[in-house]
Amino acid sequence: MHFVEVAVPVPLRQTFTYSCDILPEPGCRVSISFGPRNLVGVVTGELTAPENPDKIKAIDKIIDDTPVLDRVLLKLCHWLSQYYLHPIGEVIHTVLPVLLRKGESASPVDEVWWHAADNIDENLAALKRAKRQYACLEALVDEPVREGDLKNTFPSTIINALEEKGFIRQESKPPPLRPKMWLDYFDVAKKPLPDKEQAVAISTIVQSRSRFAPYLLEGVTGSGKTEVYLQAIEDVLAEGRQVLILVPEIGLTPQTVSRFASRFGIDIGILHSQLNDKDRLSVWQRARAGELGVIIGTRSAIFTPMKFPGMIIVDEEHDDSYKQQDGLRYHARDLAVMRAHTENIPLVLGTATPSLETLNNALTKRYGHLQLTKRAGGASKTHQQVLDVRDQRLQFGIADGMLSIMRQHLSMGNQVLVFVNRRGYAPALICHHCGHSYDCRRCERPYTVHRTQQRLQCHHCGGARPIPRQCEHCGENKLITAGVGTEQIEDGLAKMFPGVKQIRIDSDSVRGKDKLQRSLDDINAQKYQLLIGTQILSKGHHFPHVTLVVVLDCDGALFSADFRASEKLAQLVTQLAGRAGRASKPGEMWLQTHNPGHPLLQDLVHNGYAHFARQALDERKLSWMPPFQSQAVIRSEATNGELAWEFLEQVRTLLQSEVVRLNGPLPCLIEKRQGRYRFMLVLQSAQRKAINDLLRRALPNITSLPTASKVRWSLDVDPSDFS
Numbered sequence: 001m002h003f004v005e006v007a008v009p010v011p012l013r014q015t016f017t018y019s020c021d022i023l024p025e026p027g028c029r030v031s032i033s034f035g036p037r038n039l040v041g042v043v044t045g046e047l048t049a050p051e052n053p054d055k056i057k058a059i060d061k062i063i064d065d066t067p068v069l070d071r072v073l074l075k076l077c078h079w080l081s082q083y084y085l086h087p088i089g090e091v092i093h094t095v096l097p098v099l100l101r102k103g104e105s106a107s108p109v110d111e112v113w114w115h116a117a118d119n120i121d122e123n124l125a126a127l128k129r130a131k132r133q134y135a136c137l138e139a140l141v142d143e144p145v146r147e148g149d150l151k152n153t154f155p156s157t158i159i160n161a162l163e164e165k166g167f168i169r170q171e172s173k174p175p176p177l178r179p180k181m182w183l184d185y186f187d188v189a190k191k192p193l194p195d196k197e198q199a200v201a202i203s204t205i206v207q208s209r210s211r212f213a214p215y216l217l218e219g220v221t222g223s224g225k226t227e228v229y230l231q232a233i234e235d236v237l238a239e240g241r242q243v244l245i246l247v248p249e250i251g252l253t254p255q256t257v258s259r260f261a262s263r264f265g266i267d268i269g270i271l272h273s274q275l276n277d278k279d280r281l282s283v284w285q286r287a288r289a290g291e292l293g294v295i296i297g298t299r300s301a302i303f304t305p306m307k308f309p310g311m312i313i314v315d316e317e318h319d320d321s322y323k324q325q326d327g328l329r330y331h332a333r334d335l336a337v338m339r340a341h342t343e344n345i346p347l348v349l350g351t352a353t354p355s356l357e358t359l360n361n362a363l364t365k366r367y368g369h370l371q372l373t374k375r376a377g378g379a380s381k382t383h384q385q386v387l388d389v390r391d392q393r394l395q396f397g398i399a400d401g402m403l404s405i406m407r408q409h410l411s412m413g414n415q416v417l418v419f420v421n422r423r424g425y426a427p428a429l430i431c432h433h434c435g436h437s438y439d440c441r442r443c444e445r446p447y448t449v450h451r452t453q454q455r456l457q458c459h460h461c462g463g464a465r466p467i468p469r470q471c472e473h474c475g476e477n478k479l480i481t482a483g484v485g486t487e488q489i490e491d492g493l494a495k496m497f498p499g500v501k502q503i504r505i506d507s508d509s510v511r512g513k514d515k516l517q518r519s520l521d522d523i524n525a526q527k528y529q530l531l532i533g534t535q536i537l538s539k540g541h542h543f544p545h546v547t548l549v550v551v552l553d554c555d556g557a558l559f560s561a562d563f564r565a566s567e568k569l570a571q572l573v574t575q576l577a578g579r580a581g582r583a584s585k586p587g588e589m590w591l592q593t594h595n596p597g598h599p600l601l602q603d604l605v606h607n608g609y610a611h612f613a614r615q616a617l618d619e620r621k622l623s624w625m626p627p628f629q630s631q632a633v634i635r636s637e638a639t640n641g642e643l644a645w646e647f648l649e650q651v652r653t654l655l656q657s658e659v660v661r662l663n664g665p666l667p668c669l670i671e672k673r674q675g676r677y678r679f680m681l682v683l684q685s686a687q688r689k690a691i692n693d694l695l696r697r698a699l700p701n702i703t704s705l706p707t708a709s710k711v712r713w714s715l716d717v718d719p720s721d722f723s
């Protein structure tokens with residue numbers, strides 16, 4: 001009899017002991033009964049002398065012969081659980097592909113193959129009159145064919161008929177997974193000669209390819225970072241080792257994937273949120289078997305197993321999407337550092353606009369710092385300017401002066417990109433007579449007006465209602481919109497520039513599979529001259545014909561309560577500027593603002609992001625903010641606001657420490673959402689470990705507070721925002 005510790009997907013911060021006759025390896029799944037339920041758990045280790053051996057339940061079944069979580073991934077799970085103070089069972093649940101959580105086999109599912117039976121010649125002769133059946137059998141003469149392929153040419157009726165005659169037979173077998181399969185056709189296509197800075201970056205990364213070495217690759221937009229990745233991984237792939245590449249969003253995947261696929265002529269494993277569970281598991285299996293040389297995916301791809309790990313790359317490392325905002329609130333970039341460390345391989349964090357956390361690690365020499373300061377291929381830098389809109393006439397949010405600059409660029413046949421940070425027609429609907437504003441009751445925030453869908457929509461909870469005709473408050477017929485969104489700009493610009501083809505890109509317009517990619521292709525085929533859109537347009541796309549970028553409103557972020565708002569604005573503006581002037585045509589960018597003299601805007605416009613970020617780091621240091629201090633936040637929400645607040649008050653009394661500062665309870669930046677009031681308690685300290693220790697000790701008491709079960713509460717270590 002053996003005893004093992006099993007991590008079970010329940011919100012309890014412990015493992016559970018089970019007995020078994022055969023000892024499964026750590027990382028193997030087992031089915032167990034847990035109370036009245038049957039669950040899939042993962043063995044985390046053996047226990048030699050449990051306390052009450054007779055009371056211990058036996059495992060129902062061992063699911064895996066070989067661990068689904070290898071040594072490294074299991075170690076990462078423990079790290080995640082300890083660092084983010086999250087129950088180990090739930091951590092493991094998050095890390096595994098959905099089908100494996102449900103207990104499905106971790107080996108590839110069998111494929112059906114069709115074989116020709118013996119006596120082929122006789123059988124063929126017997127089929128002289130049945131031409132299709134003859135052709136089908138003939139197709140199997142040389143070698144068996146996969147059923148899927150056979151059915152592409154022959155209908156099931158033909159196949160069934162042959163089987164009934166006993167002329168063909170089927171066989172099921174698992175698809176062979178072939179380690180290092182890519183080496184069979186790996187071939188490096190023609191590539192540009194790296195410039196001096198690229199060459200330094202490439203050779204530095206290549207030289208450290210057999211040990212843990214983290215790098216920040218800080219390269220201005222269009223400086224050829226992707227080219228550095230491509231050339232840096234060449235040797236790794238040639239040596240038969242795998243590369244994991246994280247990208248922020250699904251929209252980015254197709255472009256990146258095709259560059260890697262065509263450079264090396266190999267199959268790329270792709271993992272993103274729109275993949276179905278089966279395909280996701282298949283990529284997981286092929287990566288685990290070492291069949292795929294390159295795996296590209298969004299946040300959760302960091303959990304992909306690799307048999308021959310070679311390098312990890314995190315592209316656009318500053319991007320917010322790397323932080324998971326519910327459940328296990330991990331940061332995929334930070335996890336990538338841990339993973340590369342555990343695997344003992346290099347890590348490249350690439351971006352034009354490094355997060356202050358990463359920049360600080362590079363400036364303090366914890367990470368190697370590789371810089372690309374010039375745009376590749378001779379493209380010039382986008383010239384940035386501020387447009388003072390005080391006292392200027394604004395039409396649908398755009399100043400007259402701005403319109404004439406746009407006209408100039410359009411008349412030269414160039415493309416113009418207009419950035420608006422709100423989708424929909426207008427961010428509010430109000431009554432011009434009584435001033436009544438239409439707010440979502442559940443969130444106490446104005447509804448956004450959506451003209452195309454003819455409805456009011458709450459961007460916080462997704463709630464919607466039809467657009468009213470009369471004011472529900474005074475009955476007058478004077479409802480007007482306030483502020484501008486993408487739809488309104490689209491309408492206005494269509495009237496202002498008749499005959500100029502325009503396209504709107506926001507999450508409303510690019511819903512549906514491949515829609516974004518098709519739109520981007522159309523833009524680059526110059527089917528459109530005016531591009532209007534939200535953040536989506538800022539993300540790494542390559543728009544060679546755009547020469548002007550207009551940012552309509554950046555004032556909101558200048559006065560935000562979130563201390564990261566200025567960093568995020570600077571990243572957004574710089575990334576947007578990076579979309580212009582990427583080819584031979586020079587680009588310019590204009591920022592409309594009511595605060596032209598604001599030091600942040602001035603610094604950014606005149607000195608660029610790299611300078612701004614270093615200044616901002618100094619400021620953070622002086623004001624005792626991250627990355628010089630660590631933070632964690634406990635959030636609490638309830639329909640009864642007092643209860644949500646009271647819970648945090650009680651938590652506060654449980655968290656007494658000399659070195660951890662407590663701030664709150666305070667309302668969250670979004671004070672109410674979906675009918676629940678929201679509060680937060682912020683913990684801050686110069687010592688990361690002090691916060692972790694304090695929380696770890698207090699968690700059992702917090703969990704057993706009577707109010708804890710009456711509110712929704714969560715813990716967020718290294719929060720990236722306070723909404």
Ligand SMILES: Nc1ncnc2c1ncn2[C@@H]1O[C@H](COP(=O)(O)OP(=O)(O)OP(=O)(O)O)[C@@H](O)[C@H]1O
Binds near residue numbers: 198219220225541542
């Ligand atoms: N050494 C080089 N010589 C000529 N062209 C190059 C060179 N390096 C990169 N390029 C080209 O310059 C363009 C920009 O390069 P790349 O996409 O790698 O830049 P990036 O820094 O990744 O861009 P982004 O700002 O989108 O992150 C691409 O068309 C690429 O093929």
Ligand SMILES: [Zn+2]
Binds near residue numbers: 443444458461462463
């Ligand atoms: Zn709402």
